[in-house]
């Protein structure tokens with residue numbers, strides 16, 4: 001009996017120590033809720049939510065200062081995930097923040113670009129390369145499509161182009177169409 | 189020695205009608221027995237991995253076997269011209285892919301001379317293994333069993349475990365397809381030559397060639413070739429006919445008894461598996477110096493005479509099907525077999541490296557599937573699954589788009605063999621659901637990776653901005669204050685945007701020569717743009733300088749200004765770009 005007690009007590013001490021160690025070793029930096037919210041946000045960094053980037057919006061949401069339906073790039077899908085995570089009611093995207101659009105990337109008309117570096121400074125993710133008075137180019141795979149470079153361009157040479165589907169990014173459609181004939185027949 | 193060997197079995201599997209007799213009656217139609225098509229369309233991306241870069245331009249003359257697409261890095265494979273002729277275009281063309289999407293392709297008009305580029309064999313025995321792999325990469329050799337994985341990537345000796353067994357897949361279990369069967373019957377010695385190169389590169393002491401026992405001729409010729417080779421470590425073994433015995437993990441299981449667990453690779457157990465067609469292609473590429481420009485293709489289904497053809501890549505599918513006898517009620521092509529094949533978006537899509545079979549489909553041959561009924565959880569699918577999965581669970585969660593759950597049920601171990609759909613009494617197109625889930629998960633993965641990268645880059649940029657600000661803090665204290673005031677002012681003026689282009693004049697800090705230069709440049713660009721775009725470009729040009737002057741105000745305040753603008757003036761910002769599209 002005593003030995004069993006001792007064993008249990010020893011185990012408890014050991015596990016306690018291990019847990020304590022783990023808490024120190026795997027200490028989560030920052031606020032875990034903010035990070036969880038931030039992981040859902042699309043990181044377009046466009047500011048359409050009214051905050052200077054996704055993280056600030058995530059922080060505001062975590063503090064209950066912002067609604068969950070303010071991020072147009074995240075769309076309905078994103079709002080659903082946020083509603084799940086935060087235990088709030090789903091609501092449609094707030095139209096004041098903008099509309100959900102197909103993902104686009106910026107494109108610089110190299111003939112017109114004067115190399116003023118203004119777009120480069122506006123880009124939140126350093127997706128534009130170029131030096132002063134040199135032609136600038138968008139590094140398309142890095143561009144989030146935030147459109148922040150459009151307004152600063154003095155010669156209006158940046159346009160947004162929707163990202164085209166390729167054989168590698170193509171997705172199989174949801175096979176629900178198979179159900180249609182049945183539905184039609186039962187309805188008739 | 190065949191009889192001595194103990195064979196193992198895999199769970200599940202089905203026995204569909206094989207439909208192989210018609211197309212395996214006659215020998216392969218060789219390349220020199222066929223006319224050239226009027227045009228070749230060679231897609232540049234035909235294998236797993238990166239997209240090769242085009243090495244030719246329109247108008248150029250190319251020779252047969254000339255490299256026209258260079259491999260992009262190591263995880264990719266080169267593309268070659270199928271015949272000599274003129275490149276008439278390098279442009280996107282519809283690809284042999286269910287999606288009907290296009291792929292950058294080299295269009296070649298043959299000159300009829302079929303003139304080879306200078307070719308030379310590789311003396312592989314005296315070469316470094318890496319040089320042989322590079323040679324295979326540049327010869328465009330990929331797995332011809334259907335997965336089109338670059339072969340040089342698979343021919344690496346095991347990292348963790350030394351290679352024990354090289355399995356050569358001649359099982360060819362899928363109905364209708366007989367191209368490997370005929371290849372083994374007619375070119376067994378060449379397959380053995382290829383196998384010898386492969387086992388050398390892999391350092392595998394033992395080679396097992398697995399062939400389903402419904403191909404007695406192929407087993408006989410391969411056994412004879414092994415005997416002639418006088419090497420007891422290369423053996424031909426007949427395996428029981430049961431679909432999908434030709435799945436890599438299933439064949440490895442049957443031949444070696446090794447059961448590769450979910451989510452692991454056979455190489456972790458010292459086994460690597462290649463198709464017989466790949467062995468043949470490796471022999472051609474090394475012993476003859478012929479890059480991979482053709483393959484054996486079974487033409488079957490709704491045609492006059494089903495048969496096997498050696499077909500150059502880029503040949504339009506309907507051209508080769510017409511050789512076998514076109515029938516007018518053909519309504520689609522299926523690339524691959526009836527179990528795992530894909531419907532083609534058009535008749536004239538090109539034959540590519542993955543094309544092992546073209547089945548001409550007709551309403552008579554393939555009746556439309558009966559309507560899908562609800563799953564009754566009978567468990568038939570789980571009993572038929574050769575990879576020991578729970579198909580109905582994956583189906584339920586795919587249907588509910590619960591992708592996390594689908595992955596927990598090892599979706600990515602599903603080889604899309606179609607056994608589950610085949611046995612399902614409710615006629616549920618189960619594999620379609622798995623394909624939907626897989627591509628959806630990949631897309632989300634890509635999106636997530638892009639978002640993670642954007643987050644890091646955004647944070648780095650903010651840190652950099654912070655640092656720069658700190659460093660300049662003392663020096664620029666006064667100017668920063670001015671900038672703050674200034675950047676607040678412009679925000680107010682932007683609201684009434686219909687300001688005339690003369691707006692640059694009231695610039696408050698009109699001191700720099702630099703600013704004057706930029707303005708001159710803007711004027712030049714404006715003129716150029718107006719010239720080029722005519723009427724279309726005018727409105728925004730008038731509006732722009734206002735904004736430019738405002739944001740140009742203070743360079744270091746720009747980041748703040750951009751975000752500020754987005755925050756306070758998001759309607760204005762949204763309005764402009766949206767109307768552009």
Ligand code: SF4
Pocket residue numbers: 041042043044045046047048049050051052053054055057070071072073074
């Ligand atoms: S609106 Fe833009 S900045 Fe705000 S959370 Fe969404 S993507 Fe991020």
Ligand code: SF4
Pocket residue numbers: 105106122123124125126127128138142143144145146147148149150
């Ligand atoms: S290039 Fe333009 S649209 Fe793309 S991320 Fe940068 S600022 Fe946004």
Ligand code: SF4
Pocket residue numbers: 562563564565566567568569570579580583608611612613614615616618
């Ligand atoms: S075979 Fe079809 S009906 Fe039966 S459990 Fe599987 S999916 Fe459901």
Ligand code: SF4
Pocket residue numbers: 569572573574575576577578579601602603604605606607608609618619
């Ligand atoms: S398609 Fe996938 S789930 Fe269905 S039987 Fe084959 S391996 Fe199993």
